[in-house]
Amino acid sequence: MLSPSVLTTLLILLVGLALARLSAGRLARWAVPAIVVELLIGFGLGNSVLPFDAIKPLSGLTELGVLALFFQVGLEVRGDLLLSRRGTILRLVALSCLAPLLGYWPLTLGFGMAPATALLCLACVAATGTGVTLQLLAQRGAMHTPSGRLLVGVSVLDDLPAIGLLSLSVALGGSNWSRGPGWPGMLLGLGAAAASLVLANLWRQRGGPAPNSPLTVLLLLIGSAWVGEASGLTSLLGALWGGVLFNRLNPESDQLAGLLPMLSGVFLPLYFISVGMRIQVSTLLDSQAWGLALLLLALAVVSKLLCGFGVSANDRRAGIDRWQVIYGLMPRGLPGLVFASTALAAGVINGVQFSSLVLMVSCTSVLGLLLLERRLQTQPRTPGPGAGAGLAGVEDSSQICADQPAESKPKAGAAGVAAGL
Numbered sequence: 091m092l093s094p095s096v097l098t099t100l101l102i103l104l105v106g107l108a109l110a111r112l113s114a115g116r117l118a119r120w121a122v123p124a125i126v127v128e129l130l131i132g133f134g135l136g137n138s139v140l141p142f143d144a145i146k147p148l149s150g151l152t153e154l155g156v157l158a159l160f161f162q163v164g165l166e167v168r169g170d171l172l173l174s175r176r177g178t179i180l181r182l183v184a185l186s187c188l189a190p191l192l193g194y195w196p197l198t199l200g201f202g203m204a205p206a207t208a209l210l211c212l213a214c215v216a217a218t219g220t221g222v223t224l225q226l227l228a229q230r231g232a233m234h235t236p237s238g239r240l241l242v243g244v245s246v247l248d249d250l251p252a253i254g255l256l257s258l259s260v261a262l263g264g265s266n267w268s269r270g271p272g273w274p275g276m277l278l279g280l281g282a283a284a285a286s287l288v289l290a291n292l293w294r295q296r297g298g299p300a301p302n303s304p305l306t307v308l309l310l311l312i313g314s315a316w317v318g319e320a321s322g323l324t325s326l327l328g329a330l331w332g333g334v335l336f337n338r339l340n341p342e343s344d345q346l347a348g349l350l351p352m353l354s355g356v357f358l359p360l361y362f363i364s365v366g367m368r369i370q371v372s373t374l375l376d377s378q379a380w381g382l383a384l385l386l387l388a389l390a391v392v393s394k395l396l397c398g399f400g401v402s403a404n405d406r407r408a409g410i411d412r413w414q415v416i417y418g419l420m421p422r423g424l425p426g427l428v429f430a431s432t433a434l435a436a437g438v439i440n441g442v443q444f445s446s447l448v449l450m451v452s453c454t455s456v457l458g459l460l461l462l463e464r465r466l467q468t469q470p471r472t473p474g475p476g477a478g479a480g481l482a483g484v485e486d487s488s489q490i491c492a493d494q495p496a497e498s499k500p501k502a503g504a505a506g507v508a509a510g511l
Contacts, residue, residue, distance in 0.1 A: 093144050100148070102140050106131045107359050123222040123459060125362050125423060126452050132366020142367040152364045155357030156428055157315050157329040158350045163246065164333020178410075179243050181400035186244075186419060187251035189393035190215040193385070201382060206263025207443065210433045213255035214447050215390045219423015219455065220245040226459055227418070230466050236409035241418045249425050256429050257324050263438045279321025283331050290338040300340035304349050310336055324432060358424070365427050365448065368434065373445040382446040383453075390454050394420045413465050420458030426451035 094102070110131045114124035136142050145152075190212045197208040220241055227233045227241070261276060294300075301310070310332045318328020373379055394416055401412040430447040433439045439447070 094140065096147065099140065099144055102135065103145065103148075103360055103363060106135050106363055110359065110363065123225075123421075123423075123455050124359070125219075125222065125427075126455060128359055128362035129366035129369075129427075129448065129452060132363035133369050134366075135363065136367030136369065137371050140367065142364065145364055145367065149364065152357055152361040153325075155354045155359075155361050156424070157311060157325060158353035159358065159424070160326050160329040161311050161314075161333040161336075162350050162354070163249070164330040164335075165337045175240060175243065175405070178240060178400060178402065178405050179247065181402075182240075182244050182397055182415070182419070183247045183251070185397045185400045186218060186248050186393070187216050189396040190389060192393070193389040196385060196389075200385070201378070204263055206259045206261075206438050207433075209255050209262070210259035210429065210438050211386060211443070211447065213252045213259060214422065214426045214429045214451070215386060215393060216252040216255065217422050217425035217429060218245065218248040218252075218419050219421045219425050219451075220248070220418060222421050222423055222455055222459060223418040223462065226462060226466075230463075232414075232466055236405075237411045237414040237418070240405075240410055240415060244415075244419070248419070252425060252429065253324070253327055253330070256432065257322075257327055259433060259438050260324060260436045261322055263436075275321045276323055279317060279323045279328075282317060282321070286331075286335055287338065290335050293339060301336065302340055307336065307349060326428065326432065362424075362427065365431055368431065368441075369445050369448060370441055373441045376442050379442045379445045379449070382443065383449040386446060386450040387453050390422065390450055391420065391457070394458075411465070411469055414462065414469070417458050417462035417465055420461070421455040422451040423455055426454075 107128070110124065110128045113131075114122075114127045117127060118124075193212060193215065194208055197203045197211055198205065203211070223241060224233065224238075224245070227235075227238045232238050233242075257276075301307070311329060314332030314335065315325040315329040318331065319325040321328075397419055398412045398416045401410055401415055406412065426447065430439070430444055430451070434441070434444045
């Protein structure tokens with residue numbers, strides 16, 4: 091069978107994207123996020139007219155949206171991030187990261203997983219895709235409530251420990267690790283990150299011109315992602331660090347208002363479709379895939395229930411609703427899918443485990459939104475003082491703010507990243 095041309099491949103992908111957008115609007119009333127619809131469209135395409143191998147030449151373009159989004163996360167990692175409710179944010183981040191580790195022994199003993207594979211699964215469980223959560227909160231006018239503003243703050247930091255677990259799992263179990271830079275490469279990458287931070291600070295102190303052109307942004311984005319990938323730290327961590335550096339070099343830049351959201355809005359939906367194309371029907375016929383998916387789903391729900399202990403009595407008196415926070419953290423969204431796809435490409439997991447992770451991500455996204463919608467209907471809105479919003483942890487910026495009235499959209503630093511992850 092002849093492989094389709096690049097133009098044919100692009101046309102099929104864009105038609106699939108159009109179908110996903112049309113279907114997402116109709117399914118939104120049942121709290122089905124667009125990301126799930128795009129996964130289903132990709133699954134249909136990948137197992138019929140367009141196998142995943144046919145789009146491999148375009149995989150770099152689809153991943154550009156993901157890198158742009160992690161770059162935006164780095165832009166929001168600032169010193170003033172924890173000025174509001176620092177203790178609550180840190181407790182929730184710690185519980186969200188540590189609670190999934192309870193599943194390490196069930197995964198290694200019950201499913202015979204290697205340590206690297208188990209750590210990767212736990213990284214996906216620890217991830218939080220609050221982008222779809224923030225979209226729902228904005229649509230219901232609850233973004234500026236105490237619970238909504240807390241979720242915005244938590245979402246910036248919540249995925250950083252999970253990215254660390256991802257890097258560790260790839261280092262321990264990646265098939266390319268033995269042929270790659272290994273531990274010395276990771277140390278060199280960390281050294282390069284530290285050196286770049288020192289150089290950025292010196293550049294600012296000496297009054298060097300701040301970078302603000304789109305070309306400079308793209309060079310820093312792609313270059314930092316390449317360094318992360320080449321050193322074994324993953325391109326995601328490299329792109330995130332690129333955002334941190336850009337923020338140090340030009341903290342007041344408004345040049346990103348159109349560039350990064352455009353990259354995320356165009357390429358992220360195509361990325362979700364490509365993730366769905368990776369799932370083969372044969373893997374879903376394997377009973378182990380469903381057994382593992384059920385265990386991961388149970389672990390994902392329990393770990394976020396434990397996060398409820400991070401909301402103190404003082405927080406509740408301030409108007410923060412514990413159950414809104416729990417349900418808002420439940421969707422795994424984009425981070426879970428990115429981690430699973432990265433691990434599959436690195437050889438850390440196989441096709442059956444990948445399908446299980448995608449099932450877990452999809453189920454938690456739908457379940458979390460359904461429960462949050464129900465909770466919002468039963469709770470009075472308690473707007474907090476101020477309406478500033480920061481970043482939304484690691485989802486599709488084009489889908490978060492879509493169909494919102496202008497006055498309800500979150501104001502975000504770094505080009506509206508609150509609509510992002």
